[in-house]
Amino acid sequence: DTGVSQNPRHKITKRGQNVTFRCDPISEHNRLYWYRQTLGQGPEFLTYFQNEAQLEKSRLLSDRFSAERPKGSFSTLEIQRTEQGDSAMYLCASTGDTAGETQYFGPGTRLLVL
């Protein structure tokens, strides 16, 4: 399968713990995006990488959130000191060289903070 993959698919954690999610984009794609989706809403943009450079961050991305893409391939999204409000589906998408192109989404990581 050459689509976008995400791990883990599900994560249950206790409030205050740190969690890290991984996204592997489609191999030839150099743009990678993170979105968050809560119940009854569409996905909301969090951040975007072009290769290893993080070029845009949403105001939704508080200082407890950090994302990296160290070698321009896979990316990680870490949430420190999780809160119940962080419970959501975290989606990763990737696309090729041209801005505005179709974004291809992974299956998401569903986070539940108890």
Place this chain on the structure above:
Amino acid sequence: AQSVSQHNHHVILSEAASLELGCNYSYGGTVNLFWYVQYPGQHLQLLLKYFSGDPLVKGIKGFEAEFIKSKFSFNLRKPSVQWSDTAEYFCAVNARYGNKLVFGAGTILRVKS
């Protein structure tokens, strides 16, 4: 700031009925428009997209959408729905050379067999 409004959150249809899902966006510049679908238990998949040219675009599984620039609309249509079309449908927009997608809240379609 861009925003997307989807008119109905829940739609229930019988098989063979016609479908139209409304989508309006707010943005002053040139945009790319998308409809994504999420079938139960699956991830978001592209249904169709409009970048430029013919404002009537055709996608997979018999879906089509029409871009009406004057109305800032991109409504999704299908002449005859099937039970397998039961899914959540999301309209999304990004600026022509932009990066982030802005999504509507989604429309849950249930097709009764």
